[in-house]
Amino acid sequence: xxxxxxxxxxxxxxxxxxxxxxxxxxxxxxxxxxxxxxxxxxxxxxxxxxxxxxxxxxxxxxxxxxxxxxxxxxxxxxxxxxxxxxxxxxxxxxxxxxxxxxxxxxxxxxxxxxxxxxxxxxxxxxxxxxxxxxxxxxxxxxxxxxxxxxxxxxxxxxxxxxxxxxxxxxxxxxxxxxxxxxxxxxxxxxxxxxxx
Numbered sequence: 001x002x003x004x005x006x007x008x009x010x011x012x013x014x015x016x017x018x019x020x021x022x023x024x025x026x027x028x029x030x031x032x033x034x035x036x037x038x039x040x041x042x043x044x045x046x047x048x049x050x051x052x053x054x055x056x057x058x059x060x061x062x063x064x065x066x067x068x069x070x071x072x073x074x075x076x077x078x079x080x081x082x083x084x085x086x087x088x089x090x091x092x093x094x095x096x097x098x099x100x101x102x103x104x105x106x107x108x109x110x111x112x113x114x115x116x117x118x119x120x121x122x123x124x125x126x127x128x129x130x131x132x133x134x135x136x137x138x139x140x141x142x143x144x145x146x147x148x149x150x151x152x153x154x155x156x157x158x159x160x161x162x163x164x165x166x167x168x169x170x171x172x173x174x175x176x177x178x179x180x181x182x183x184x185x186x187x188x189x190x191x192x193x194x195x196x
Contacts (some may be wrong), residue, residue, distance in 0.1 A: 004123040005149040006069065006142065008133040009062055011036040011187070012166050013156050018136055019164035028077035030163050036156050039186035054184050058154070066129030067091065067122040071138035072110075080108050085132075089125040093118035093138060119147040136166050143194070144171045151176070151192045 012018050013036060020030030029036075040055030063086045072094045075081070080090065083105025090108045092098070098110040111118035119142065122131045133139055133148060142148035175195035182189040 003128050004066065004126045004130055006119055006123065006131040006133055006147060007065070007150045007152055008139045008142075008148060009058075009152045009154075010134075010136075010139070010166060011039070011154040011156055013158050013160040013163075015159045015161065016165045016167060017160040017163040018166045020160055021162045023164050025077050032160075035158060035160075036154075039154065039156065039184070054182065054186075054189065058152075058189070061152075062086070062132055064129060065132040066126030067131045069093070069118055069122040069131055069133050069138065069142075071135030072096075073137065074135040075108070080105050083107055089122070091118045091122045091125070093141070115141045115145045116147055119145075136164060136168070140167065140169060143174055146196070148194055150179070150194065153190050153192065155188045155190060157187070 010018055018036070020032045020035075023030035023033075040059065041053055065086075065088065067088050068085045068090045070085075070090060070092060072092055075090065075092050080102060083090075084107060088107070090105075092108065092110045093115045094110050094112060097112060098108070102108055102110065109121065111121060115138070119131070133142060139148060139151075176192040177195060178190060179193050180189075180191035
């Protein structure tokens with residue numbers, strides 16, 4: 001039996017948005033999307049993937065996960081991260097089979113028989129490491145199916161006023177337990193456990 005947990009990692013505005021207005025394939029994350037991610041402290045020199053301070057801490061924490069489960073919209077907007085999201089398997093729950101071009105990414109698996117199956121496969125692949133979850137719709141589906149264990153929300157001190165909301169439609173009230181709070185001037189990082 002695996003000790004793997006499924007954990008949603010998401011930066012979110014105080015009014016609940018995880019993407020700005022005009023979120024589309026040509027404008028992934030919408031207008032001013034990086035405002036939600038400035039706290040990572042990305043440096044401008046290549047490879048532009050190193051954060052600073054708490055950003056580096058959370059990048060390292062995310063890179064310790066053993067698999068990724070992400071929604072189709074999310075993965076298609078970033079071309080499946082070029083088939084490599086920190087070198088671990090990527091599972092995509094979808095009602096439709098993938099575009100044939102995805103065959104060039106051996107770490108990417110589309111799962112067409114539901115979120116429960118996708119999560120089961122992701123946890124099996126992760127072993128004793130956690131599964132990183134991406135995407136608003138996917139997170140909502142995982143909550144509905146009771147297969148999301150924790151949420152790591154990076155709450156950004158901004159009110160976006162428009163865009164894509166994290167928890168737009170939920171099937172029922174879901175109780176959460178706060179397991180960690182890290183407060184910084186750039187963001188408040190709250191880790192929640194989903195009540196069962």
